Amino acid sequence: MSQSAQYAGDPNCRAAVATEATGSSTGRGRRSAMIVVRGCGNHGSEIMETVAFISTENGDDLILSFAVVVPADPGGIESLTLLRTPKYEHLLEDWERGVSVSFERSVEDDEEMLEELRLDRKSAVVRLTTSLRTYELDLRKVDEKEVTAMRKVLGQMNYDRRIRLVGV
Template sequence: METVAFISTENGDDLIVSFAVIDPADPAEIESLTLLRTPKHEHLLEDWERGVSVSFERYVEDEEELLSELCLDRKSAVVRLTTSLRNFELDLRKVDDREVTAMRKVLAQMNYDRRIRLVGV
């Protein structure tokens, strides 16, 4: 499980949720795990390319990684992400409640076409 120090969000032309994941090799460093969707430009993409893209600084992939499911367990403060390539488990216990609320709002906007399965959001 990855520990998240904070979450930043953006809800302009780009819808972004970025998790600042603490690097297990160096707790003073963080790596960004970012969820991104740009609805304004999605009509230019093929149907199979549309959705929430996922990038993590730890992994460099040539293939597009799309989010298929996000489960938020508020009681245990854990987020589980399922993508087209891998799974992530994030510990949100260090994250401020306002950041989690902002994350939930942006995730709902990202899922305007129900391409991802949101649980607990």
């Protein structure tokens, strides 16, 4: 079963939601959903990515790394990493400052910078909007302590309010 719905209140975004019923040992059926975001402005289309765990560092470099499950290999992971180095940022031009984003799956030469991060705690979804694309991350498998550490590092990364943080 598939249907189209408006995504996150954005009239330019459409999402196809596919649901399937699954059985359980109690005989009750449960519904699961996979959301595929299509056509969101200039930021490209992405699939909801499952995150296995989150790691953070807050030394000279502020690092937030999402261990994204490889769709073709559920045992494999690829890192989606947010990086900011406030200690040396004053040496950069203004347009070079901010949180850079890299994903092992992407092999582009263009610098990808974080513009906005939305955390929906109720559905455990993070939406990252960068200068090149949008990432949808499913955090349901992530420990709450890791989410708390993520929120702390995001606050440190945004010391100059260069990125929009929503729900953090």
